[in-house]
Amino acid sequence: MPELPEVEALAEMLRERLTGRAIRRVDVGTISALKTWSPAPADLVGRPVTEVHRHGKWLDVATGDRPTATDSPAPHLVVHLARAGWLRWYDTVPSTPVRPGPSPLALRVVLDDASGFDLTEAGTRKRLAVHLVNDPLDVPAIASLGVDPLGPDLTVERLAALLGSTNQQIKGLLRDQGKIAGIGNAYSDEILHAARTSPFALTRSLEPQDVRRLHEALRRVLAEALGAARGRPARELKDAKRQGMRVHGRTGQPCPVCQDTVREVSFADSSLQYCPTCQTGGRLLADRRMSRLLR
Incomplete structure (x- = not known):
C-alpha cells in the first residue's frame, strides 16, 4: 500500500504537471471505484487544476472555476489508492477508449495538452476509492485524520x-x-x-x-x-x-x-x-x- 512518502511524492509530481492545466476528459473504467455521485465526473471537465494536496494517504486534486461561466463550488478529485491501487502518468494519454469492465483501469483523467493519468488497481479485492466533493472534509476518512507525522504539530x-x-x-x-x-x-x-x-x-x-x-x-x-x-x-x-x-x-x-x-x-x-x-x-x-x- 502506498504510504505517506509515496503519496507525497505523487502529489508533488502531479502538482508540477497538473497545476494550471484544464481537464479535458474524465473516463470511468470501474464504477465501484467512484464513491460519490454528485458532483459528477463531467463536472470536472473544462476546469483548471489549481493545486494538489496530500491528506495522510489521500491525494487531493483541487480545481477552479471554468473560464466561461460562474459555477457552483469547484470540485476536488480525492483518491485513496488502498492496497493495490496506483497512478500511471502519460505525457500523451493512449487513444484506446476506456470501457467499463474487469480491467485494472479505474479512472482516466486527460488534460488539455493530451497528457494525463490513469488510476489502476490490481487484484480482485477492489478498494481503490475516488470521491468527487466540494470540500475534502466532506470525506469522513479525511475529516477524521490525525496529526501529520512530518508536520510541525507532531512534537x-x-x-x-x-x-x-x-x-x-x-x-x-x-x-x-x-x-x-x-x-x-x-x-x-x-x-x-x-x-x-x-x-x-x-x-x-x-x-x-x-x-x-x-x-x-x-x-x-x-x-x-x-x-x-x-x-x-x-x-x-x-x-x-x-x-x-x-x-x-x-x-x-x-x-x-x-x-x-x-x-x-x-x-x-x-x-x-x-x-x-x-x-x-x-x-x-x-x-x-x-x-x-x-x-
Missing part, C-alpha cells in the same frame, strides 16, 4: 500525549489514521526497528526516553523515505520503497544493524517483520493469529 509532547491516551500495542497506534495520518504496515515496521522498540510494546509502557527515541525514528525514517521517493517517476516508487526497507518484507534475511535474522508475525491478511536482537531483547514473538510476546 515529542504531542506524541507522548497520543501514546498516553490509550494502552494498546504501539504498532497499532502508529497505523491508526485517526491519531497519526499516513503511516501504514511497512513504515510502522521500519520506524519501530529504528526506535529499537517491540511492535507489541504497550503505548503506556514507554518511558520518556523511549518516546523521544520513537519520535526521532519516526521523523527520520519518513523523511529519508520521502527524500528517496521525491522526484522519481511514479513507475519507480514501488521499487524504491522496497529497496529502502530494512526489516519490512525481509523475513529470513539478516538485519542490517546486527545481522540477526529478521522474523515475521503473520495475521489474517497482513504480517509484520522485526529484528529480535534490536527490538525484543532476543525474544521471539509468537507467530499465531492472536500473537503475544512469548514469556
